[in-house]
Amino acid sequence: xxxxxxxxxxxxxxxxxxxxxxxxAALSDASLDEVLGLWSGLxxxxxxxxxxxxxxxxxxxxxxxFPQTAQQLQALPGIGPSTAAAIASLCFSERxxxxxxxxxxxxxxxxxxxxxxxxxxxxxQLWQLANSLLPHxxxxxxxxxxxxxxxxxxATLCTLRKPACASxxxxxxxxxxxQSNPLAFPVKTRRIKRSAQSxxxxxxxxxxxxxxxxxRPTPGVWAGLYCFTLFDTRQALLAxxxxxxxxxxIDLPVVKHVLxxxxxxxxxxxxxxxxxxxxxxSGAWFEPTQWEQLGMPAPVxxxxxxx
Numbered sequence: 397x398x399x400x401x402x403x404x405x406x407x408x409x410x411x412x413x414x415x416x417x418x419x420x421a422a423l424s425d426a427s428l429d430e431v432l433g434l435w436s437g438l439x440x441x442x443x444x445x446x447x448x449x450x451x452x453x454x455x456x457x458x459x460x461x462f463p464q465t466a467q468q469l470q471a472l473p474g475i476g477p478s479t480a481a482a483i484a485s486l487c488f489s490e491r492x493x494x495x496x497x498x499x500x501x502x503x504x505x506x507x508x509x510x511x512x513x514x515x516x517x518x519x520x521q522l523w524q525l526a527n528s529l530l531p532h533x534x535x536x537x538x539x540x541x542x543x544x545x546x547x548x549x550x551a552t553l554c555t556l557r558k559p560a561c562a563s564x565x566x567x568x569x570x571x572x573x574x575q576s577n578p579l580a581f582p583v584k585t586r587r588i589k590r591s592a593q594s595x596x597x598x599x600x601x602x603x604x605x606x607x608x609x610x611x612r613p614t615p616g617v618w619a620g621l622y623c624f625t626l627f628d629t630r631q632a633l634l635a636x637x638x639x640x641x642x643x644x645x646i647d648l649p650v651v652k653h654v655l656x657x658x659x660x661x662x663x664x665x666x667x668x669x670x671x672x673x674x675x676x677x678s679g680a681w682f683e684p685t686q687w688e689q690l691g692m693p694a695p696v697x698x699x700x701x702x703x
Contacts, residue, residue, distance in 0.1 A: 399479065400440050400656075403551070409438050421460055423451035432620055432691025439694065440656075445620060446474025464488040477523075485543040489536045493526035494543055495519075498550025503529075504582035505554060508571030514586035554578075592659045596633045597624040599648075599666045599699070600675050607687050607700075608669075610679035617655070622690040624664070625677045633665055636677045641667060653695045664699055 397406045397413075413434055417423040423431070428448055435444040450472045454462055463469055465488070469480035477495070484490035495503075503509065503526055511518035531538035553560045561573045572578040600608035609622040627633040634642060648664040671681060682690065692700075 397438065397443070399443055401438065405438070409435070420451045420454050420462070423448065424455040428620060429622075429691060430689075433689050434691075436621070436691045436697060437694045441619065441621060441691070443474060444691075449473040450475065462487075465490060466492045482543060482547075485539045487540075489539040491530050491532075491535055491539060493523065493530055494546065495523050495526055496547070496550075498554070499526070499546050500582050501556065502546060502550045502554045505559075505572035505578050506566055506570045508575065509581065510583055512586075513582050513584045588657050590657055590659065592661065594628075594661045594663065596627040596630050596663045596665060597696075598627065598633050598636060598675060598677070599624050599664050600669055601666070602671045602681065603668060604671070605684040606671060606681045608675055608679050609682050609687060609690070610677070617660075618693045620691065621693050622682070622687065623693055623696055625675065625679060630663065630665070636675045637667060638669075638673060638676065641669060641673070644668065648699075651695055651699070653693075660695075662695055 397410055416430070416434055417426060426448070428445065431444050431448045432441060435441060438444075453472055454460060462483075463472075464484065466477070466480040466484040469475050469483055470477060475483070478499075481490075481492040481494045482496075484492050485494065493499075500513065500522065503522060504513075507525060509522055509525070511521065513519050513522065531542050549564070549566075553564045557579070559578045561567050561570070561578060564570065564573070567573050570578075572581050598608070608625070610625055612618045612621050612623050612626075614620055625633075625636065627636070634645075637645065644667060646666040648666055651662040651664065653660040653662055667675075669675070674681070687700075
């Protein structure tokens with residue numbers, strides 16, 4: 397959950413998730429719809445799908461016991477090198493280094509590492525340096541403390557734009573601080589270009605609150621989540637509406653939804669239909685007691701709760 401998401405946002409989701417799935421067996425036995433339903437609004441839904449698959453693999457391949465080395469953990473869905481190292485060092489005291497965004501920032505500033513991290517070879521070099529700095533003794537206690545300390549240092553003091561160098565315990569040995577240029581690190585020149593996309597959403601409902609929804613295909617935006625039917629143009633949306641009801645369409649204000657590398661301009665178009673009728677697209681009617689439990693994209697759920 398903490399991949400790409402701040403702690404303050406995660407806490408409430410974490411508590412609800414553990415309340416529903418208190419152990420790996422419960423998560424493995426759950427349906428993907430249940431998992432996505434609890435994840436709804438947290439974003440980056442591939443994390444939820446990977447975590448569900450990961451739980452199933454731990455149950456089937458490892459009899460419900462998590463592997464204890466970073467190398468083994470990386471073979472599980474959704475667990476990359478840094479996450480594997482975090483689990484192995486924090487939970488099992490393995491001597492392996494993490495390299496998430498916060499730790500990269502701490503290390504590049506501390507070491508004065510000025511090589512461009514958008515170059516894969518430079519990142520590998522930084523990882524080697526990170527491993528060279530790890531504790532050598534009392535690993536059972538030292539590794540969890542060191543790993544947690546590195547993450548906390550980056551999250552609380554060695555921040556992106558306003559580092560609190562005067563409060564940092566490493567200030568007298570930090571190259572960036574001694575050079576008075578912490579904001580020069582880390583160096584990463586390559587930037588992914590943002591794009592924009594307009595999407596028309598058919599918000600079909602009955603007077604009793606049922607919604608016409610369909611699961612989004614995988615891969616793609618909001619894969620696996622239940623959603624209004626999406627169209628590239630308003631003309632395509634019109635073709636999905638029964639002729640007799642087109643005059644009842646209501647165009648609502650455009651909603652901008654920001655993804656990591658793309659801005660979505662959502663055009664909700666509302667339509668009330670009798671339950672005996674349906675749009676000319678795949679999907680099904682879901683009663684309020686049903687759709688409230690489904691995994692939905694955050695902007696769709698927000699629209700529903702604001703209506």
